[in-house]
Structure formats: structure tokens, C-alpha cells
Amino acid sequence: MTDHIKPEEIHSIAPGRVCLFGDHQDYLGLPVIACAINRYVKLRAVPNTRGVFRLFLKDLGEERTINLDVSSEDLAYRDYLLSSLKVLHRYGCRPDTGFDIDIRGDVPMNAGISSSSAVVVAWINFLASTFGIDEEITPELISRIAYEAEVTEHGEPGGKMDQYSIGVGNVVHIETGAHFSCNIIRKELHGLIVAESGVPKETIGTLSRLKQYALDAVEAVKKQYPGFRLEETTPGELGKYLGILPERLHPFFEAAVKNHDCTLKALELFRTEDPDLQSLGQLMNTHHNILRDLLHITVPRIDAMIEAALDAGALGAKIVGSGGGGCIVVIAPKEPQKVIRAIIKAGARNAYQVDVDRGARVENHMINTKP
Numbered sequence: 001m002t003d004h005i006k007p008e009e010i011h012s013i014a015p016g017r018v019c020l021f022g023d024h025q026d027y028l029g030l031p032v033i034a035c036a037i038n039r040y041v042k043l044r045a046v047p048n049t050r051g052v053f054r055l056f057l058k059d060l061g062e063e064r065t066i067n068l069d070v071s072s073e074d075l076a077y078r079d080y081l082l083s084s085l086k087v088l089h090r091y092g093c094r095p096d097t098g099f100d101i102d103i104r105g106d107v108p109m110n111a112g113i114s115s116s117s118a119v120v121v122a123w124i125n126f127l128a129s130t131f132g133i134d135e136e137i138t139p140e141l142i143s144r145i146a147y148e149a150e151v152t153e154h155g156e157p158g159g160k161m162d163q164y165s166i167g168v169g170n171v172v173h174i175e176t177g178a179h180f181s182c183n184i185i186r187k188e189l190h191g192l193i194v195a196e197s198g199v200p201k202e203t204i205g206t207l208s209r210l211k212q213y214a215l216d217a218v219e220a221v222k223k224q225y226p227g228f229r230l231e232e233t234t235p236g237e238l239g240k241y242l243g244i245l246p247e248r249l250h251p252f253f254e255a256a257v258k259n260h261d262c263t264l265k266a267l268e269l270f271r272t273e274d275p276d277l278q279s280l281g282q283l284m285n286t287h288h289n290i291l292r293d294l295l296h297i298t299v300p301r302i303d304a305m306i307e308a309a310l311d312a313g314a315l316g317a318k319i320v321g322s323g324g325g326g327c328i329v330v331i332a333p334k335e336p337q338k339v340i341r342a343i344i345k346a347g348a349r350n351a352y353q354v355d356v357d358r359g360a361r362v363e364n365h366m367i368n369t370k371p
Contacts, residue, residue, distance in 0.1 A: 008100040009046050010045040011153075011358065011363040012122040014119070015037055015039065015044050015118065015169065016039040018329040019033075019161060021262055022161070023259070023289070027211045030177070031173060031176065031261060033171065033266055034174065035172065035192075036166055036357040040107065040357075041103065041121075042120035042122070045101045045102075046099060047097055048100045048168065049098065052068065053095075053099055054100045054101065056100070057104075059104050059105065060140045066082065069094075071086065075153070080119070081123060083154060084124050084146070088124065090136075091145060091336070096131065105119075108258075110200045112201050112321020112327045113320065117163055120150050121360045140182060142360060143167030143182070144163075146163040147160050150162075150163065156207075157208045161238075163331050169184075169359015172185065187366065189356055191277065193351060193352065194351070195309070197327065197348060201322055201325040201333065210297075215333070217245055217252050217351070220245055221253070235257055235258055238257060255257070255259060258290050262286055265283055277333055278315050279318075281331045282315075284317065285316050286346050288306060288319060297322070297323025302328060305348050306319075309332065309342060313339060314332040316331045340353070
């Protein structure tokens with residue numbers, strides 16, 4: 001009996017991500033340190049004969065059909081699937097075959113772990129790898145296209161951390177300013193825990209508000225000191241600048257300077273031969289306290305989870321993402337299950353250990369079946 005070959009399946013996988021240092025920094029052109037984690041959005045695509053993309057978004061309970069050529073279609077706000085195709089069209093991508101596409105995953109949604117960016121990266125990686133583009137496909141290019149599709153195309157306030165940490169993977173140091181770069185930090189990072197608060201985060205409004213206040217503060221300082229550069233400012237200089245700012249802008253300027261300082265100190269630790277996790281944890285705690293006390297992006301349940309993790313022996317813990325809810329990330333190399341139990345007892349919906357992931361990838365599968 002002869003085997004039959006089903007049409008080729010294409011699997012595009014994109015991990016979630018956590019920001020370790022630098023929340024609310026990338027939109028200011030300041031560096032961040034983030035890592036991809038082994039929680040995934042998985043896209044499975046099988047060719048069809050309908051000449052369209054039929055998408056089944058299982059986690060959202062949604063289905064939709066998208067034409068192969070959307071270059072002349074109007075773009076609805078935050079329709080990232082359509083904007084991805086529009087951006088890819090400018091890179092020379094011309095889909096000519098329909099696919100049935102199943103998208104699902106275990107990255108918690110609306111929780112600060114970048115589930116939406118993972119969907120975008122997986123979708124773009126599938127399209128570029130399947131239909132080709134005018135440039136060599138690299139993790140950095142896929143990340144750049146995802147940023148353009150998700151942020152630039154919709155005029156959103158976010159930075160580049162999400163797309164690059166997911167696309168490139170590993171632990172990455174991202175310089176987000178005029179001289180952009182994304183470099184893998186080739187160090188082991190063990191003992192990571194992610195805990196979900198169950199409180200939905202608030203992204204667009206929070207990002208827009210905090211970004212605008214921080215930018216207003218920087219512009220006000222530049223009027224008095226034309227040569228001022230935020231990336232060169234240290235906490236010791238805060239007194240000099242806060243005196244010329246209206247009081248309502250003080251916390252946003254102070255948070256930007258202090259968070260930047262935390263990130264630089266963490267980067268110094270990562271550049272040592274054997275980074276000291278206890279020192280990294282202490283910096284993580286300092287970073288969280290700035291986000292809590294100056295930017296006020298935490299909620300009571302998040303604060304309770306952080307306190308419980310530290311009381312149970314964690315070295316460091318902080319909120320992840322834009323804030324208002326979402327998740328925390330914890331460093332707890334010793335007795336992680338004890339820490340997890342304490343976090344759940346404090347009100348977390350879920351908590352689990354995670355490993356650093358290698359980033360987005362595409363896999364092709366030929367499936368043999370007997371008639």
C-alpha cells in the first residue's frame with residue numbers, strides 16, 4: 001500500500017517575553033534588557049484552494065478571512081494581521097497561495113508578556129518565509145517588520161522591545177535610541193518565575209500618558225540646558241534638573257533617570273563572567289519600587305505577589321509590561337516551588353517556572369498518512 005503525502009504544513013512559533021530591566025524606557029530611546037521565555041504562540045498553516053487566508057484564532061474564539069492582496073484595503077486601528085501584510089507588501093512579499101491557519105498558544109493574554117506581539121511575529125515570519133521578501137530573512141529583520149506593522153503603521157506609543165526580544169530571542173540588550181542595536185547577552189539565567197495576577201493590564205492609555213509626561217519633562221529641561229542628554233544623566237544630577245521642572249513632571253523625569261541607572265548597572269553585571277544573581281535581584285527590586293512609587297503602575301494584587309515572593313526567598317521580583325495589572329517576573333534559583341506556592345497564596349491566578357527561549361522560528365512538516 002502506497003503512502004500518501006498531505007500538503008506541507010508550516011509551523012511558525014513565537015515566544016512570549018519578559019522585560020528584566022528598562023520598563024517604560026524604550027519609548028524614550030533608553031536601553032532595555034529583556035528575554036524570550038518558553039511560553040508560545042503557535043501558528044499552523046496548511047495550503048487551501050480558496051485563494052484566501054482563513055484564520056482560526058482559537059484563544060480569542062474568532063475566525064476571519066483575509067485576502068492575499070490587501071495593498072488597497074483600508075486599515076482598521078490595531079488590525080495587526082492586516083497591517084503586517086501591508087508592511088510586508090512594501091518589502092516585496094506577494095502571497096499567491098491561500099492557507100488555512102490555526103493560531104493558539106499558552107502566552108497569557110493582556111498580561112504584559114506580549115501575546116499580541118508574539119502573534120504578529122509568528123504571522124510575519126510565516127508570510128516572509130513562505131512567500132519571500134526582497135531582503136535576506138533574519139531574526140532582526142522579522143523583528144523590524146513586526147515593529148513597523150504593530151507600532152509605526154498604527155501610530156502607537158510603544159517601543160521596539162517586544163518585537164526584538166521575541167524575534168531575536170535569548171536574553172537581549174536593546175539600545176533603542178538613534179543608534180539602535182539588539183545584542184544577545186550570552187549568559188545563563190536560571191530561576192525565572194512568571195506569575196499572572198489575573199488583573200488585565202492597561203496598555204495604550206498608560207503608555208501614552210507616561211510617555212507624554214516623560215517627554216514633556218525632557219523637553220522642559222532642554223529649554224534650560226540645550227545640550228541635555230537623558231541617556232547621560234545620573235541620579236546624582238536629579239536635584240539640578242528637578243528644580244526647573246513643574247512638580248507634576250517630577251516623578252516621570254526621576255523615574256526615567258533612576259530606571260536607566262538600574263538598567264546600566266544590570267548590564268554591567270551581565271557582562272561579568274559569572275553574573276551575581278543576588279545583585280541582579282536587588283536591582284530588579286529597585287526597578288520595581290521605582291515603577292510602583294513614581295509611575296504608580298502597580299495594583300494591590302501585584303504588590304502582594306511581589307511581597308510574598310520576596311518573603312519566600314526570591315532574590316528579586318518586578319511587574320512586567322505597561323502596568324495596571326498583568327504579570328510579575330521573579331528570580332528565585334533556590335526553592336522555586338516554595339516561592340510559587342507563596343505567590344499563588346497571595347492571590348496570583350497562576351505561577352510557573354520559565355526558561356529563556358531561543359526566539360521565533362519557522363518549521364516545515366511533511367506528513368505521511370496511509371489511505
